[in-house]
Amino acid sequence: MSNITEIASYAQSTAQKLGIKKFDIYGSTVDETSVQVDQGEPQQMKASNRSGVTVRVWNGDHLVGVTSTTDVDPIGLELALKTAQEASAFGVKDNVPDFSPEATATIAPTHGGASDRIPQADVSKLLETLVDAEKQLLAAHPAIAGVPYNGLAQRAIDRFYLNSDGAMRHEAHSYASLYLYTKTEEEGRKPRSAGAFRVGTGLEKLDIDGCLKEAAEKTISHLNYEKVKTGKYRVVFSPEAFLSLLGAFSNLYNAQSILDKQSLSTPDSLNCAIASPLLSVCDDALHPDNVGAETFDGEGTPTRRVPLITNGILTSFLHSAGTAKRMNTEPTGNASMGAKVTVSPNFFHVFPGEAATEDYSLDTADNVILIDDLSALHAGVQALQGSFSLPFDGWLIKDGKRISIESATVAGDIREVLNSIIYVEKELEFTGSGVAPRVWVNELSVTGE
Structure with a gap:
């Protein structure tokens, strides 16, 4: 991507040439390399460079036009500005967007910036690392027959924002990610699966051993499974499962959803x-x-x-x-x-939040269900009703011992879940979408097979 100062300079000069007085531009570029393997052999290798720029132009009637392009050279940017200028004649007249009042506010230096990028590793290094990880996982237990879903990727990202009022922001960072998802085969038993995910600022910062250990332990813990009886259970959500619910019902705190009356909340x-x-x-x-x-x-x-x-x-x-x-x-x-x-x-x-009146522990729990991962959120969540019915992977805790659940769904209402929380553990775990502890909910409906 061109230097942000150069982009700002020719955007300003082009806007003046076109008679545009008010505009802003947001853009990003992503360099990505990813690999997948199958039984020690490369299955897929990808490399891509993706860029995109969104241009907004306001006309004399304060209406805004929007266009997108993948070109940030002078010719591409001039075409985008001109197209957005023409589109502004058809812009919405209600609640017209405007510049953020904080677009020129200072960002504290401690918040990071354009220096958090680690050089990307060679593709051969990615393949070597992933092949070795698959090999170790296959050797972790005789029942692990394959790692059908796996991937090691690295990304370098540049982002910028500028507007005609003098705002100019730019940052660059990188990260690498690894996921490993196993499948077992045992005679007379159903195939079982489990996985783990890790992310770091680069390949050298990736907790590969931790990912291997978690994937192996989860897989092995699901080998001896049992059916669970349908009924009401005290439920413990893993950090990942609880954050999945929070994300699925984000209309609770999303101002746009609230204003569009597509939310469980109101301004009040x-x-x-x-x-x-x-x-x-x-x-x-x-x-x-x-x-x-x-x-x-x-x-x-x-x-x-x-x-x-x-x-x-x-x-x-x-x-x-x-x-x-x-x-x-x-x-x-x-x-x-x-x-x-x-x-x-x-x-x-x-x-x-507030201190709990009683502490709970999975080590001493009995007849409690631990939900590790929720599935089918795209189909099983009724976001505007607040209800959900979702398949899950997890364990029934009996006298502190985990028994894998063969197949089950959990159902409830997000408002009841939030109000039925009886304990929030103190130890936080990182997931891709945040950090959270395990969260205990007094009672939810669980349907067994």
Whole structure:
């Protein structure tokens, strides 16, 4: 990608030539290399360079036109500005988007910047690493017959935002990711699967041993499975499972969803109790564990820590510049630029709120279900009703011992789940979408096979 200063310079000169007084540009480029293997042999190798730029232009009637392009050279950018200028005649007249009031605000140096990039490893090194990881996993137990889903990838990302008021932001970072998902074969037994995922700033920073150990232990723990009786159970959500639910029902705290009346919340829900006082949740793009944290959003607004739920109270919504203006508050750094501006969470941080009156432990639990992973969220979640019915992988805890569950679904209402929390453990675990502890819920419906 061209130097951000050069892009800003010829964007400004081109805009003047076209008679454009107000515009902004958001762009990114991603260099990615990924590999997959099968029984020690390379199965797939990919390398790509993807770039995209979104241009917005406001006309004299304060209407905005939007266009996208993959070209950031002078010719491509001039065409994008001209197309957006022409499209502005057909721009929406209600709630017209505008620059973020914080697009020129200073980003603290401690938040990171353009220096967090680690040189990418050779493809041969990626293949060698993944082949070795597969080999170790296959040797972990005789029942592990294959690792059908696996992948090792590395990405280098550049992002920038600029506007005609002088805003100019740029950052670059890199990260690598590994996933391993096994499959077992035992005579007279159903195939069982389990997996693990790790992410780091680069290949050398990747916890490969931890990923191998977790995938092997989970797989082995699922070999001796049993059916579970249908009924009501005390349920413990793993960090990943709980964050999956939080993400599936993000309309609870998404200001755009609330304004569009596509949410379980209303503007009046702010400062109301929506969960047990034992629970606190923040959206924290700058959390130390967030590999490749972004310091600004698609509108140039600095990202930050946003307290969503504090001791069970809904304390904030996630905002773009437009939703913040409509709700008379400040943007939170959660906007994504596109044909329209959307709002989404960055990185969850779940932690205990008020102190619990009683501590719980899986080591002494009895008749408790531990849900490790939820499936089919695209089909089993009714986001506007608050209900869900989802297949899951997990264990029935009997006298502190884990018994793998053959097949089951868990069903409930997200509002009841949040209000039925009886314990939030203190130890946090990193997942791809945030950090969280295990969360205990008093009772949920579980349907066995």
